[in-house]
Every structure is written in C-alpha cells, then in structure tokens.
Amino acid sequence: MPYNSMQCNQDFFPQASAGHQYPFYDSLLSYNSYNPMQQPGGSFNRLSYDQPFNPMQAYQPFQVPHSGLLQQDLKPFVSISFGNHTERTSVAFGGNPSWNEQIELDWEAGKNRLQSGFIGMDKEEYLFINIFDENFKVEETDNPDERRTSTSKHWVGGSVIPLSSLLIAKQIEGQIHLKVPPLLMGYKSTQDSNPATLELYIQIDAIYSKPEKGKQQLMCHEDTQEVTACESLLADISKFRPGRNFPALVSDFKGETYFLCRFISPLPLPHGMHSEQLSLEQMMRRMARYVSMIPYQSDKISFAGMYDLWSNNAEFLSCLIGDDEEHALLLIAYFLQLNVPIVRLVFGESMESGEAVWVLSKSDESSVGTLWNPVNGRFFRITDPTVPLTSITCMADKSNIYYNTQTETHPNRVDWSINNWRKLWSGTKGDLPTIQPLEIQYTPPDNSLASREARKIEADIKLKIREWRPGYLTKYRTDVAAKMRDILEKIEHEEMCGNRITQEYAGRLLEPIRRKFPRHEIVGFPLHLPMTPIQNILDAVQSVELHKTINHRAEFAVAVSVRPYPAAVHSLWVYLAQFTPK
Template sequence: MSEMLKKFDSQEDEKLLQATEKFHAECALKFPNRQCLTTVIDISGKTVFVTRYLKPLNPPQELLDAYPNDPQATAELVARYVSLIPFLPDAVSFAGICDLWSTSDQFLDLLAGDEEEHAVLLCNYFLSLGKKAWLMMGNAIPEGPTAYVLTREQSHYLIWNPCSGHFYGQFDTFCPLKSVGCLIGPDNPEELVYQRTDKAAAAELQDRIEKILKEKVMDWRPRHLTRWNRYCTSTLRHFLPLLESSRGEEAEEDHRAELLRQLGDYRFSGFPLHMPYSELKPLIEAVYSTGVHNIDVPNVEFALAVYIHPYPRNVLSVWIYVASLIRNR
C-alpha cells in the first residue's frame, strides 16, 4: 500500500486493496502523467473504492416532469441543477486535510462541494435517467486537475462540465477538458428522498436580498441622490423568471427589444447576473463589480430586481438585474 493510504483505515477487502495498489503502480509506470484513481478517502477518514460513489440516483421529480418528452432537455436541466449547488474546494470545507470525497447525499446535505462531488452527483443522475455515464478524471483549462462526466448518446459522446452545466461534443475544440486520465464506472443502485424547498422562505429571501442590494447601491453613492425607477424595476421582476425557464438563452434579446420599446423616453443600460446562492457576500460583490453605482450623470435613475427560483434540497438559482436609465432630451 502507498504511504498515504497506510495512514487511513479501511473496511475494504485487503486482497482487493492490494490488487488495486498493484494496478495503480502498473498504470503509473506505463502512463506516468495520467491520473489513475482507484481508491479515495471518505469524510470519515476511511479508504474506499471510488466505484462505490457511483450508483443510479433519482433526480428531483420536478426536473423530470419539466420536459417529459424531451430527454436531452431533461438532461440539460438536471446538469443545471447540479451546477447551482455552490462550489467549495476541499481546502476550505476540510481545511488541513487531504482530498476527501463526500457521497451524493452528504453533498446535498452540505450543499457545497468541489468538482468531484458535482461530477459524482451528475453522473449518478444520468445513470438514473438510463444513460451510459462515466466519471471522467482529467485536466482542464483553467481548472487544472478536475472531474467531468462522459455520456454515450445514440451516435456520439457528450462531455459535461458539472460545475457550469455546459456540455460539449467529443470532438469540440472549445471543450475545456484537455486530457483524460481515466474513466470510472458505476456500482450499486440507490434512491434519494428529496425535501421540497420552502417557496415562501425563498420569496422572503428574494425580497430581503433586493432590499439589501438597493441599500448597498445607495451607500456606494454617498454624494449623489439615488432615484429608483419603479416601472422599470417591476418590468425586470416579471422578466427574470423567463430567464430562469430558458436558462438564460434566447429570451434576453427579445426582452431587451421589448424593454427598450416600453422605455422609449429613456436610454437603458443593464444586464442580468446569475449565480447559485450560498451567502449574501458574493451577490453584493457581483453587483458592485458592475460599476453601475459610479454613474453620476444628472437625472440618472436606477432599477434593480431579484428573482430566486427554488429547487429541491434548498438549491437556489439567483438572478439579479441591475440597470441605469437616462431620460432622452
């Protein structure tokens, strides 16, 4: 056994552990630059076979009901759900400890994890959908060592980035994954039970975030009066759910044209921000980074709207639309 693995207890069969160690050593000789993964450390500090993490797990039913006759749209929605779970590297969640792997249910309970946790959960969901799916360990730009998911479709393969929800064809030159060390396949089936997210609590959080962000914009403009255009804000509130339902695609251009038509007396400048919810600080930083508060043109008005779409297990998709309006003379 390697010196690192000797430090950790294991309930796996000793002969199998020795066989995997031999296999790992042979791979290291033949492919010294490849990441070949056979065992990992779980959050209780035990060495386990990595294949134990892969098993068909049912996604939330509301995701399956959204596109009952479109398997590809369902797969994309499931990938989006996984990408909305906040990213947190092991160096933060398990500071001072080696790379620890959470199971899918532990990941959903913690509601935070790194590339491996996102990839394992997405792979397990795809297995439940009847797809041929593998965990794909490799190197990507800019992540470096990372984990993606590979699925075999009818006549081709797709490579999925579990942290962004994006997917790429097997020959797509724009795929961030530049090399693959190994593919890892599944083991035993299981079923997950999902708790519905409290929609009233999500709506209350949505209103609180919008109020705080507006107060921040005013705080960042101490020498200027900040006027809020209620009509534009109301329009943006109605538009943000459309962005969520279209996953930010297509609807935006149609919306801008409609918005410009309704605000004919104003020059409109703004855009939507989207991110998963973990805490308030990243949302404040995102709005600040737009620099909209730096506009000091006389008679400028502002609009800011927030929409939170709740998914099961308290996964929250947050949209923020921030804009400035200047009346045409």
C-alpha cells in the same frame, strides 16, 4: 517562463523580425524574471495573449432611431478585480480584439501567508475578470457648431476564478469561457452561437509549495488481494506514464476507503423535476443546471488542500456545498436514472480549476460523446477545441476504472474507444455494490422562504449601490422592477427546459421596457449567481460596475428573483438596469 514556452508565443507576433521585438515581448521577459521576494508585496499577474476573443461577436450596440447618438463599433477592454483592487487594460476595437498587456494586483496579506508556507483558506475568495464596452458619445447641442462628448462603459460578460484553484495550480494559461448574459439592454445579438472565450495567462508571483495530501492509512473496506493488485497495476502504469493522476481508492467523510466505482449509482430525481414533455437531452440539461446551482467549495478550503474526501449524494444535498467530485457524482446519478446509455466519470485537469472531475455521456461506444462540467452545467462535444479540460487521465463507471495510457491526453486527440484504455479489472466483474443511498427524501420547495430571501437580497443590493456612489443621488425606478422580475422568471423557465434564449425571444422580452423608456438610453443585464453568502453576491454585483456612472440624471432599477427547487436548492437571478435621459 521557460525559453521553449516563449518560443511557442512567437506565433502571436508574425510581423516580428530577427532584429526587432515588440515591446510586449520584452515585458514578458522582464515579467517572468520578476522576483516577488525582493518586492514589498506579492502580486497577481495577468497576461492576455494575442488570441481571438469572441464575446463581442454575440452583441452589437442596439441602434435607437433618431437618438442623436453616434454609435461606433465595439470598443472592449478587460477589467480584473480582486478584493479592493481593480485594474484594466486599454481599449481595443471590434469583435475579435487583442490586448497583449500585463496587469498586476497587489496581495500583501497573501504574500505573508504564502511565505509562511500556509495556503489554506477559511473562505473562498474570487478573481473577477470582466469585459466592458467603452462608449464614446457625441450629442447635438442647441448650438449647431458645438457637440457634447462623454464616455461610459457597459458590462458585456465575464468570468470568475476561485482563488483556491489558482493557489493550487500556481498558474492558469489558455482559453477560458466567459459568461455572457442571455440578454443585454442596449445591445442586440448578431448570432445565436459560438462561445465567448478569452485567452490569458495568470500566475501568482510568490515562492511557495503545494500542500501534500495526507498520507495516513484510512480504514479500507475492500478485499486485501484486490487492493494489492490495484496498487501494483497503478505503480506499473505510473512508471509508464509518470505525472498522471490515476485514482482508484477514495475515502468518504467517515474516513473509510472504497473503490470509487462504489460511489456511482442511480438516484431518483426530485419530485416535479421530471417532465415527459422534454426530450432526453433537455432533461440532461435540466438536471445539469439543477446540480450546478449547488454552491462550489474546494477541498482546498475545507481541508487546507491536505485531504480529498468524497461525500455521498445524501450528505452533499444535506450540506448543499461541495467540490467537483460531489457535483459529478450527483449528476451521473441523475443521468443513470434517466437511462442515458453510457455515462462515466472523467478525471483530468481543467485550465480553470486544475484537477477536475467531469461526466461523459454517449449514446453508444462508437458515438461522439459529450463532456459535462458539473460545477457550472456547461457541456461540450469531445471534438470541441474550446473544451476547458486540458487532459483526460482516467474514467470510471459502476463496474470498472479505465486508465489512459495513450500518448495523448487532450480530449480532442484521445482515442475514446474503451478497448484502448487500461482497465483495473481485465475480466467481467459486474457492477460493484454501491455505498450511495438508493433513495433520498427531498424537502419540497419553500416559496415563502425564497420570496423573503429575494426581498432581502434586493434591499441589500440597493443599499450598497447607494454606498458605492458617494456624492451622487441614487434614484430607483420601482415602476419597472416588476417587469424585470417577470423577465427573470421567463428566463428561468426556458433555462430549466434546456432551451437557449434566442435573439428573437430576447427582443420580445425587452420590448415592453423599451416602449416605456423611448427617450432614455437603457443599459441592463441579468446575472445568474450561486446562492452564497450575501457578501459574495455583493462582490459580483460591484464587479460589473453599473453604479460607476457620473451622470447625475441616471436612474437605476434592481430586481431579484429566487426560484426554489427541491432539497433547498435555489436559482438566484439579479437584474440590474440603468436609465439615462437622452
């Protein structure tokens, strides 16, 4: 890390004096001077800065009256998993913990691949970042002079980072948003707002070069004079603002090149998705969630990072996999169909994925806009300091492309007035004819297929949990699984209506299960996962470590719900629960 970067980090150590440094500060220096080429294996390094972390503000231990269990404040720790390797931090305390710790995960196969100069991937791999609450229990015994103590850990939230994003970015530094389940058995919410975030630094300790994108000329269908003028403009502003991404011409899957404005066009919503009972904002949330349920796959995997090809909406919905461009194009198409007053594609960089394409919506040019992440459906006001976008360099709509030549690029500091952006066409050109299909024949939802998939996934998860607990008898409570599926269906309904799960509503959903198990400690949560190959689903379930209890009296419950939507898009929920007699 450059010296000036370390200077910035001194703010994290306000008590440090000139004659004293914290041990962590010394480890930071040695960590950054580490040479992986002199070591037997490459490694993932994670560094958690001393910054506020808020997921535990959302949940506090649920107090069971007369349980004999002495519940203490939250004691969170961070667990990092990649492949078959898992490491963790020490335990911190309270709702705003700090760790200041370094974690290394070996990646021997990756080191060999990177040293050979190849960073392409035949399938996506993931880095799991999970937050657990470690409970220290003191229980009464028959002897009044004795107490029984034990420890357990409960998952309360986490995040998943695609390896492809880390390979291209080489490092991730800043604030990531954690996914916290809408309800947690055994916990109660203390507030219904504030995002859960974690400040960290991740890098791959290996020397390798990013792949260069293909430079061969593809067939261009635009006017030669306009292309020449565009290239001249981009050359000028690139000299003025070097290092920024200024897109204009993009290629489709046929290898044909167009101005990216031609990819922006309205598209009718799937049958049954529009509801007159929902407000415009709720409909926007609904369609953002629908688009986000289509699995993500980076072009780094599809084309080894050498090409960035755009598919149209019909192709995207046909193959049901794509990167952020495909998700953004489909989302902006639905927003245009909903007659959102102002919508634009936004190009920039995200802390979590490097180069990113989001969607901007505004009620008018003078209003505060909203930035939508099309891959996960989350949205942020442009004034939100926690927005994951770290820079904005370009915007585009149906009629023009706008380049940010301002000094500032961060969404909080950019002047969003379109008059202060450099336009590709200075005059009034009008909407460019689109290359997108104007209509799509959506396949209807297949409830029978969804039910079969849910049963198969549930059976696979139960089998794997037994395999992950060698030497222990694993019992499943089938009598509560139906109630858990009912909860999943109700959560899905609320999510698709654009509603948040409030603490009051979560309590009503969980009350039947609490009444059924009054003498049990209950730990459980629903996971919303993309409909990806079963191994990815099993990896996500394994990473939350609900199976890692050593109490032989613990029983489990697993419920899976798959809700089908048009075009074979599915919403997958997995509910995991553990019941331990007190």
